[in-house]
Amino acid sequence: MTPVLxxxxxxxxFPGVLANDHIDLTLEQGTIxxxxxxxxxxxxxxxxxxxxxxxxxxxxxxxxxxxxxVHSPSDAIARGIGMVHQHFMLIPVFxxxxxxxxxxxxxxxxxxxxxxxxxxxxxxxxxxxxLEVNPDSYIKDLPVGVQQRVEIIKLLYRNANIxxxxxxxxxxxxxxxxxxxxxxxxxxxxxxxxxFITHKLREVLQVADIITVIRRGRxxxxxLPSEADQSKLATMMVGREVKLELEKxxxxxxxxxxxxxxxxxxxxxxxxxxDDVSFEVRxxxxxxxxxxxxxxxxxxxxxVTGMRDVEDGKVFLMGKDVTxxxxxxxxxxxxxxxPEDRQRDGLVLPFPVxxxxxxxxxxxxxxxxxxxxxxxxxxxxxxxxVEEFDIRTPSIFTPAGSLSGGNQQKxxxxxxxxRPIHLLVAAQPTRGLDVGSIxxxxxxxxxxxxxxxxxxxxxxxxxxxxxxxxxxxxxxxxKITATVSAEEASKELIGLLMAGVPLEDARQQIxxxxxxxxxxxxxx
Amino acid sequence: xxxxxxxxxxxxxxxxxxxxLNNQFKPPKKDDKKRGGISxxxxxxxxxxxxxxxxxxxxxxxxxxxxxxxxxxxxxxxxAAAWDAVSKAYSGLFTGAFGxxxxxxxxxxxxxxxxxxxxxxxxxxxxxTSTPYIFAGLAVALGFRAGVFNIGAEGQIxxxxxxxxxxxxxxxxxxxxxxxxxxxxxxxxxxxxxxxIPGWLKAKTGGHEVINTIMMNYIAFRLSDFLLTGPMKRPGxxxxxxxxxxxxxxxxxxxxxxxxxxxGFFIALGIAYLVYWYLFKTTWGFELRTVGTNPNAAKYxxxxxxxxxxxxxxLSGALAGLAGANEVLGVNRNLAMAFSSGYGFDSIALALLxxxxxxxxxxxxxxxGTLRSGATRMQLTAGIPNDIISILQAVILAFxxxxxxxxxxxxxxxxxxxxxxVTIRGWGG
Numbered sequence: 043m044t045p046v047l048x049x050x051x052x053x054x055x056f057p058g059v060l061a062n063d064h065i066d067l068t069l070e071q072g073t074i075x076x077x078x079x080x081x082x083x084x085x086x087x088x089x090x091x092x093x094x095x096x097x098x099x100x101x102x103x104x105x106x107x108x109x110x111x112v113h114s115p116s117d118a119i120a121r122g123i124g125m126v127h128q129h130f131m132l133i134p135v136f137x138x139x140x141x142x143x144x145x146x147x148x149x150x151x152x153x154x155x156x157x158x159x160x161x162x163x164x165x166x167x168x169x170x171x172x173l174e175v176n177p178d179s180y181i182k183d184l185p186v187g188v189q190q191r192v193e194i195i196k197l198l199y200r201n202a203n204i205x206x207x208x209x210x211x212x213x214x215x216x217x218x219x220x221x222x223x224x225x226x227x228x229x230x231x232x233x234x235x236x237x238f239i240t241h242k243l244r245e246v247l248q249v250a251d252i253i254t255v256i257r258r259g260r261x262x263x264x265x266l267p268s269e270a271d272q273s274k275l276a277t278m279m280v281g282r283e284v285k286l287e288l289e290k291x292x293x294x295x296x297x298x299x300x301x302x303x304x305x306x307x308x309x310x311x312x313x314x315x316x317d318d319v320s321f322e323v324r325x326x327x328x329x330x331x332x333x334x335x336x337x338x339x340x341x342x343x344x345x346v347t348g349m350r351d352v353e354d355g356k357v358f359l360m361g362k363d364v365t366x367x368x369x370x371x372x373x374x375x376x377x378x379x380x381p382e383d384r385q386r387d388g389l390v391l392p393f394p395v396x397x398x399x400x401x402x403x404x405x406x407x408x409x410x411x412x413x414x415x416x417x418x419x420x421x422x423x424x425x426x427x428v429e430e431f432d433i434r435t436p437s438i439f440t441p442a443g444s445l446s447g448g449n450q451q452k453x454x455x456x457x458x459x460x461r462p463i464h465l466l467v468a469a470q471p472t473r474g475l476d477v478g479s480i481x482x483x484x485x486x487x488x489x490x491x492x493x494x495x496x497x498x499x500x501x502x503x504x505x506x507x508x509x510x511x512x513x514x515x516x517x518x519x520x521k522i523t524a525t526v527s528a529e530e531a532s533k534e535l536i537g538l539l540m541a542g543v544p545l546e547d548a549r550q551q552i553x554x555x556x557x558x559x560x561x562x563x564x565x566x
Numbered sequence: 567x568x569x570x571x572x573x574x575x576x577x578x579x580x581x582x583x584x585x586x587l588n589n590q591f592k593p594p595k596k597d598d599k600k601r602g603g604i605s606x607x608x609x610x611x612x613x614x615x616x617x618x619x620x621x622x623x624x625x626x627x628x629x630x631x632x633x634x635x636x637x638x639x640x641x642x643x644x645x646a647a648a649w650d651a652v653s654k655a656y657s658g659l660f661t662g663a664f665g666x667x668x669x670x671x672x673x674x675x676x677x678x679x680x681x682x683x684x685x686x687x688x689x690x691x692x693x694x695t696s697t698p699y700i701f702a703g704l705a706v707a708l709g710f711r712a713g714v715f716n717i718g719a720e721g722q723i724x725x726x727x728x729x730x731x732x733x734x735x736x737x738x739x740x741x742x743x744x745x746x747x748x749x750x751x752x753x754x755x756x757x758x759x760x761x762x763i764p765g766w767l768k769a770k771t772g773g774h775e776v777i778n779t780i781m782m783n784y785i786a787f788r789l790s791d792f793l794l795t796g797p798m799k800r801p802g803x804x805x806x807x808x809x810x811x812x813x814x815x816x817x818x819x820x821x822x823x824x825x826x827x828x829x830g831f832f833i834a835l836g837i838a839y840l841v842y843w844y845l846f847k848t849t850w851g852f853e854l855r856t857v858g859t860n861p862n863a864a865k866y867x868x869x870x871x872x873x874x875x876x877x878x879x880x881l882s883g884a885l886a887g888l889a890g891a892n893e894v895l896g897v898n899r900n901l902a903m904a905f906s907s908g909y910g911f912d913s914i915a916l917a918l919l920x921x922x923x924x925x926x927x928x929x930x931x932x933x934x935g936t937l938r939s940g941a942t943r944m945q946l947t948a949g950i951p952n953d954i955i956s957i958l959q960a961v962i963l964a965f966x967x968x969x970x971x972x973x974x975x976x977x978x979x980x981x982x983x984x985x986x987x988v989t990i991r992g993w994g995g
Contacts, residue, residue, distance in 0.1 A: 057979055349865065349866065369865065369866060369868045373868055379866070381866060386860075386862050386863075387862045387865075387866040388863065388866065389860075389863060390856055390859050390860045390863045390864075391859075392859055393855075397852070401856070402866075402867050402868060404849055405849045413848045413849050413850055414847060414848060414849075415847060415848060415849055415852060417847075
């Protein structure tokens, strides 16, 4: 059978980089083909070529065996290729129907929009593929998982046969991700074909029919999920052995370092983002804050590092009231802060690596004597940290902006962990990083914990929270809805809590489920 | 660059200086070799100047009537006339700016002191013209480094000139060693105050400095008009001009008349070094640059963003004020209406051309000063209106502001986002 899509020898060069090096990829009808690779491996470039956003330097594309010359996304859509972007392209104040028909409006006589006809098609599509959604809801009222369904419906509405999913689970709870995988299976069962771009090993094994691994712009190989496991895939992806399981010693918590009492924080629009939150973090333990993005974690982190003022409540650092203190107070009291948005807050991108490595302590000796910066020491310090933290950079004079995301993050981690600290606040410390960098940063965080640092870890990656935390607090709509110990925490439990299910209900649900599967197991 | 992460070669001061000019320690790029490895931060201004001269030449040809007449005769004669017009203009510009080598030699041989002074005067006069450009260019560049766009240099020049003049004629009985610095300081303080106001407004109310500095310019112009027709008017004079500044406050000149070359030039160079030192050697400068490049990261690093914005505007104003003080104390020796011919506005171009680096600003100022000073002479010898220099400056500035044009003409590669400068951030507020 002719494959629905075939890429042959796709090559794309950017100045100084070979983003795609003779990539071959074959997508058979009715299958899910996972494209696995680290950030910067060339997955997105390849898909942008397929989608008409970039022109390849070499290579050919065939759709259903016919050569396909793509110049713009509209060409791709016309040939039945559609992409679900990582960031949704929806208008919040429009209804589902209006968003779906946007650009493809069906009209009544006289030039009026025919919403009824469009809504009817949407209902047909959603029942056919199990994409539950109410066509009359406004996008702004829908949870993220449902918004993603609207994106998928948009493509099916335009008769897409090949669907590209670009890191689709990044914004979803585990349960929502499972629902998405079901939808993907129902799509392929009815003849659609899917390219699934991701860097998450667990997901490809769960959902893909075939996995192609890309590293540094090249196809390393294709494997069937039945023949692969996580460590094999990780090795293919990174090019060396990777430890996926962290060796973790039991925590030895001591004195309380950070204490937060009835904290209330508002966001830019003066909406309450952190609502009456209390917790404490002790020496030698990691408190993980789990939650779907946008549930107040950002504001919480900013409030406990002095970046955002507090409306009400108290923040204590080693017994001292620091509720309205400025960031420098926190730094000087021994707080390290790995900010959520590294390019916005954590780095000055045009500045050289060595200047970024002194960003928080530039005014203190030995970086400065009086007001005079000691460049000799700055260079020494940078050279040492580049080596110690394995920052891959052409030199310490290279602007931080020219480093890869993982190395940018290492610059921040190196800077924050290289001074004596009592508290580490790490927000999304490994977002967008490759397996190798994640492994390294995790081991550094654990090392600090074992040395007696109190760690507040905020992450939307459930795997990360589960691997590192000694206690896990779940944030939902600005409140900490539950705090559970690492022993009790299971993916299912945290997932339910992240979706807003109260702790007791969640526990019962899981017990019920366990009992049920036991029953089924017993019956078989 | 030879250094690598294992064992960085410690760069010398000169290398660091050049690399900083090179827009902050650039990474080595393997594919840069095609263009001789010269960074675009230097290459683009250079090409802009050359292209500006070419376009200026075209304008000269288009505006010279003899060329049209010659083309009427024959094509060859037309070309010859065109070449003649351009070469006459540019050689006039050159001798106007640097002096006539033949005349210099003749004067030296004759040994007549007045002849020698006259022969070398064009070159020194170019330096005199460059001096206020250096001060004002540094003012705008320092603002850009801190992420503020100081369009108000012109107004700050006026205020600096007013305060310097006032101290220059009203304070009597001081020796020059005290009076000159005092008058300069008064100029700097006046400019600093005029820069502080929009800086403070931005920090406290969010009012955009571009709007507010423009408004402050108008206030400064009218204030100077008022003072020169009223409180500061020279007694017994019908013209709106201030009293003569006392000789004890004059910036000393190095040669007898007609050479006006004065100490201000060396003060400007000293200040340029001071600005360089401040920006790149001190924690204050590091704060300023961080605030200007990424205010969020500055806040994260514990820096006081508003304080730095106010400080940068005040320092920028002080530098512009020095430009005004330099002119009245060194050249004019009084304050007249509209004494500054747009130095403050040209200085925006200088900062851009010099890539907001003190050394770059000095070089750009020398270029602009030379062009301006040479143009007067060119008008005399070649009959080319010196407005052509304004066109030349405008074209150069346009190319600097839109480097894509230069890149397209000379087929340079586009730099990555991170390599691009921070200049334009000033607009974002």
